[in-house]
Amino acid sequence: MTLQDLIDELGGNLVQGDKEWMVDGANSHEKAGAFDIAFADSDAAVTAALKSNAGVVVLKPGAPTEYPHGKCIVESDQPKLWFAKAAHLVKKSTHVAGIAHSAIVAQDAKVDQGVLVGPCAVIGMHARIGDGTIIGAGAVIGENVTIGMRCHIYPRAVIYPGTTLGDRVVVHAGAVLGADGFGYVRDSVTGEYTQFPQQGTLTIEDDVEIGANSTVDRGALEETRIRRGAKIDNLVHVGHNCDIGENVILVALTGISGSSTVGKGAVLAGQVGIGDHVHIGPGVILGGQSGVFNGKTISNEGQRPGTVMFGTPARPLKQVLREQALLTKLAKAARPSQKEETSKAGE
Incomplete structure (x- = not known):
């Protein structure tokens, strides 16, 4: 399909190049060819992508002020997302009914x-x-x-x-x-x-x-x-x-027991365990190996956006880290001194 077809479907701004340029694949900038799309979402990636053989490069607005001659440049606020959606659109189907x-x-x-x-x-x-x-x-x-x-x-x-x-x-x-x-x-x-x-x-x-x-x-x-x-x-x-x-x-x-609900946009990382009749609120993030007891509700109320819940029972990660730091101090305080250990050894 043409580059203009992709822009019509996905948005973005063609700042340089031919809108009729044919696109038939999406690849990393190391492997991309003249009819492939590559993307860049960091300064280092922009430099590498612009030096690559990719015919089309998708990047954020206002990256370099000058682009290599002959390369098609599309600006998008989310270049990685634009690239991913374009990859689906140009993917060659081998589907034979x-x-x-x-x-x-x-x-x-x-x-x-x-x-x-x-x-x-x-x-x-x-x-x-x-x-x-x-x-x-x-x-x-x-x-x-x-x-x-x-x-x-x-x-x-x-x-x-x-x-x-x-x-x-x-x-x-x-x-x-x-x-x-x-x-x-x-x-x-x-x-x-x-x-x-x-x-x-x-x-x-x-x-x-x-x-x-x-x-x-x-x-x-x-x-x-x-x-x-x-x-x-x-x-x-x-x-x-x-x-x-x-x-x-x-x-x-991850395992979710019966009659539980998980709200819109929530993320449950690897090995999370959820008891039955649990309610996970919209947008909640549960870190790996976290656990929620039966019948409990976990929500973002009173938390900053993006707060990660962690541990069993799941609670804000910063709280878990403070608890672990305190336990470490208590363990050190309870540990016998070297002088006491030497004295006991001599008895």
Whole structure:
């Protein structure tokens, strides 16, 4: 596509170069060629990018006053974001629609034109697959599953019956969506466990990405919902009845117990553990290995924007650091002096 096409789609200001310049790739400035885009968001990166072979360089307004002759320059307030979006637009698709001979597709499943179904994939009864979606090899799409347009379901992903996916959802290999939640009722007399009904639904909204081998359980009697734009890393677990807000980030090995909510724009770093019926407020940042006890609420109220919560129980990072410093002082104060240790040794 042309550079002008990208600017029309993404904004930005062309300060030098040909608006009809053809762009067919995005790359680092070390590897970029004449028809690639590179970006620069620091002074050092600007210098390197302008010396590179990249035909188009995206940078912040007011960087150098002079640019190398023959290079297209686009100014954007967020050059890295502009570059990332452009990379998606110019990416060459190898998607060839069709259903592999070894795939099994129920007769009453509705598979739109432009869908690719890979070898040994299974699509159950009454399932609906939107235009432009890719179903990878060995993926299993259960009965009454609805998948929107331009989704990508990677090999061996499993989507349980009744699950709904919006448009442009990405589900990586080995992910399991809509499995039964871990809910049991204990008989106080015999000690035996009976499963509480796990007959709710799972809804994944538009533009969500779910990493490899992650799991999201269906609701028990109601719904589990992953809202628009949320990004879930590999090896994450979301329990039943949870509500994960828009543009939330869940990093690898995070576990969220049932009936918890995570507010819009929150970030949960790696190995965070959330108890059941917990409420994480909008924009909250939980540092790696933090923990929140059952039923607690964590919010940004009274905190400066960008405050990181850390530890178990999670609390502001500055508070944790003060506590650790105090404990270190107490430990030193309680430690016997060298003279006392020598005296004890001689006894």
